Amino acid sequence: REMIISGVAADKNVARIAVFDVPDKPGIAQKLFVALAEANINVDMIVQSTMREEYNDISFTVSQDDLYKAVEVVEKVKSDIGAKGIAYDSDVAKVSIVGAGMITNPGVAGRMFAALAEAEINIHMISTSEIKISVIVKKDAAEKAMRALHSSFWLDQENRQEVS
Amino acid sequence: REMIISGVAADKNVARIAVFDVPDKPGIAQKLFVALAEANINVDMIVQSTMREEYNDISFTVSQDDLYKAVEVVEKVKSDIGAKGIAYDSDVAKVSIVGAGMITNPGVAGRMFAALAEAEINIHMISTSEIKISVIVKKDAAEKAMRALHSSFWLDQENRQEVS
Ligand SMILES: C[C@@H](O)[C@H](N)C(=O)O
Numbered sequence: 001r002e003m004i005i006s007g008v009a010a011d012k013n014v015a016r017i018a019v020f021d022v023p024d025k026p027g028i029a030q031k032l033f034v035a036l037a038e039a040n041i042n043v044d045m046i047v048q049s050t051m052r053e054e055y056n057d058i059s060f061t062v063s064q065d066d067l068y069k070a071v072e073v074v075e076k077v078k079s080d081i082g083a084k085g086i087a088y089d090s091d092v093a094k095v096s097i098v099g100a101g102m103i104t105n106p107g108v109a110g111r112m113f114a115a116l117a118e119a120e121i122n123i124h125m126i127s128t129s130e131i132k133i134s135v136i137v138k139k140d141a142a143e144k145a146m147r148a149l150h151s152s153f154w155l156d157q158e159n160r161q162e163v164s
Numbered sequence: 165r166e167m168i169i170s171g172v173a174a175d176k177n178v179a180r181i182a183v184f185d186v187p188d189k190p191g192i193a194q195k196l197f198v199a200l201a202e203a204n205i206n207v208d209m210i211v212q213s214t215m216r217e218e219y220n221d222i223s224f225t226v227s228q229d230d231l232y233k234a235v236e237v238v239e240k241v242k243s244d245i246g247a248k249g250i251a252y253d254s255d256v257a258k259v260s261i262v263g264a265g266m267i268t269n270p271g272v273a274g275r276m277f278a279a280l281a282e283a284e285i286n287i288h289m290i291s292t293s294e295i296k297i298s299v300i301v302k303k304d305a306a307e308k309a310m311r312a313l314h315s316s317f318w319l320d321q322e323n324r325q326e327v328s
Pocket residue numbers: 022023024025026027028029030048056057058281285286287288
């Protein structure tokens with residue numbers, strides 16, 4: 001049950017895209033992500049949270065360089081997947097805490113979110129795995145987020161990994 | 165750029181909770197997850213996709229045994245975080261493909277979603293990391309999902325990891 005946070009990482013070469021109100025039925029996620037794959041676009045985070053009245057939203061992130069191409073793909077499949085709207089934003093950064101045994105430790109996520117809240121940083125997207133909790137924040141909040149997480153998790157400077 | 169899928173896993177001891185229309189401002193995620201941590205509830209997936217008109221939804225999963233306790237916590241903080249509604253569901257399973265280098269391979273997610281769509285399995289939630297793509301599906305679809313993913317990714321029976 002030991003939790004080990006090995007570091008904090010920030011990636012500013014990120015853009016996010018959201019697809020709104022797609023019918024929540026089989027085949028929709030497939031159409032969208034197969035189309036992106038066929039255009040050779042690397043997708044990093046894929047986040048789909050919860051349905052409302054038979055519709056769902058799907059968000060994902062790509063590198064900033066791929067944003068234009070990705071939006072083109074999404075526009076192409078938009079009617080095919082029945083999306084009511086699209087939004088995208090390159091003014092974002094992905095900030096992550098990386099560790100081991102995160103999931104078995106209830107306090108980690110709350111502590112990460114508390115550190116960001118105290119720094120008055122709004123959390124746009126959240127995605128978790130056993131070894132990583134990633135959030136999307138405004139791009140210019142990335143450094144401030146890193147410092148807040150460092151100090152909250154008592155990480156010294158050597159553990160700091162800034163990706164870009 | 166090599167993609168290696170090492171296996172498919174299914175976990176049926178899962179329940180999901182969604183919190184709807186919380187104000188999209190700092191401190192909301194903190195309140196919710198600190199409260200869950202203080203009640204000693206292990207949270208597995210946390211998924212927050214995209215804001216709509218200053219509001220956001222947050223979904224997360226817990227073990228089935230913790231659902232009742234988790235819902236109590238969410239009800240307690242509901243007005244504090246300004247949530248307009250709550251939904252929860254224990255009739256779910258988490259199905260994951262596990263590998264290495266997933267993110268650098270555009271085709272993996274699309275192929276996973278295509279396999280599930282072909283098996284007519286609806287995808288409720290999606291969360292990704294470099295080594296894992298997890299979806300939430302209906303509980304009774306778990307085995308069918310496993311078989312579909314096995315056959316789509318050419319995994320023989322030894323690679324199959326059924327968690328519970
Ligand atoms: C919304 C989307 O994920 C849909 N439920 C699907 O299975 O493709």
